[in-house]
Amino acid sequence: MINPWASSSVDYDKLVNQFGIKDFSELVGQIEDPARLMRRGVIFGHRDFDKIVPLINGKKDFTVMTGMMPSGQMHIGHKMVIDQLKWYFKKGASLSLSIADMESYAARGISFEKAKEIAIKEYLVNYIALGLDLTDDKVNVYLQSQNKTLNDLTFKLSKRVNFNNMHAIYGFNESTNIAHLYVPLVQVADILLPQTEEYGGLKQVVVPVGVDQDPHLRLTRDIATKMNEEYGFLAPASTYHRFLTGLTGDKMSSSKPNTAIYLNETPKQAEKKVKSSKTGGRETLDEQKELGGCPDKCVIYEMLVYHLVDDDSEIEKIREECMDGTLMCGHCKVHTAELMKDFFEDLKVKQEESLEIAESLLD
Ligand code: SF4
Incomplete structure (x- = not known):
């Protein structure tokens, strides 16, 4: 059921x-x-x-x-x-x-x-x-x-x-x-x-x-x-x-702050949460270079696919470079956190502009 x-x-x-x-x-x-x-x-x-x-x-x-x-x-x-x-x-x-x-x-x-x-x-x-x-x-x-x-x-x-x-x-x-x-x-x-x-x-x-x-x-x-x-x-x-x-690898939930990035958080908080998210990386850098990462088990990769990267060829490139061990999680996280921060900076401005319209909708 x-x-x-x-x-x-x-x-x-x-x-x-x-x-x-x-x-x-x-x-x-x-x-x-x-x-x-x-x-x-x-x-x-x-x-x-x-x-x-x-x-x-x-x-x-x-x-x-x-x-x-x-x-x-x-x-x-x-x-x-x-x-x-x-x-x-x-x-x-x-x-x-x-x-x-x-x-x-x-x-x-x-x-x-x-x-x-x-x-x-x-x-x-x-x-x-x-x-x-x-x-x-x-x-x-x-x-x-x-x-x-x-x-x-x-x-x-x-x-x-x-x-x-x-x-x-x-x-x-x-x-x-x-x-x-x-x-x-x-x-x-x-x-x-x-x-x-x-x-x-x-x-x-x-x-x-x-x-x-x-x-x-x-x-x-x-x-x-x-x-x-x-x-x-x-x-x-x-x-x-x-x-x-x-973010921890379990289901994202509104009631569990360590699993979710809330839309009312600051760009800095969003960036920090991305950096602390679970990846599909290996235990050591050497292992990652040798075996590659697991994008299908990676929260960072999912954020890129679902929300942060529009271009399909860019996603494919990240996936390939992750799997063949040329992309390291540290670098990948920093890049993703930066994209998330940019997204939230833009969102904050738009949220402020939207309140009056939102209030008028249910008058
Ligand atoms: Fe995830 Fe990027 Fe690490 Fe691959 S390189 S496992 S996509 S964080």
């Missing part, structure tokens, strides 16, 4: 084989100018993305949906979804962004007022600072608790699901409180919302997620089918990306 509220290490191949998630690499060649995370295999799986490819290539309408649960601090791993949203937006998609204040109340006990404040200062600011124009007409940002269409839809679709379904998908039991039981249904409604009349009617929707969110997608697709006669909903497509490994 994949559980969206627990962290675990993930066997991506097993997911592709056992849960009906399809291999994304088969589609990459069909996409015009695919995104960096697509080209590099960071997005490894999908459901029904073959229905989205012709819409991208033909510049036709579709919507990308994502949600943010305002609970903690954003870290560099969260940037992956924003990068994808930017790419889709450039391709002509409209965006639907749910601020999951109902989920943060149910899962973390955070009040709606506090969740709104966190959403503005921590999430929306960074979404804007990282390059998304949230003021565009093609972007819909909303708070779950304040969206009546969403809440009506949640109530209606909850008639299509029973406790046994929720137990089978999420492992809920007799002691699960009702808010926790109900909140996944709000997320189902989030995903179906762009297809309601109020939001332009039936259309293809794609949801880019980490694989821990797949239970929501499976539930949504099931409910969309059950509501097909009444609403005509199309089953949403989804893509699945790998998690960014934490």
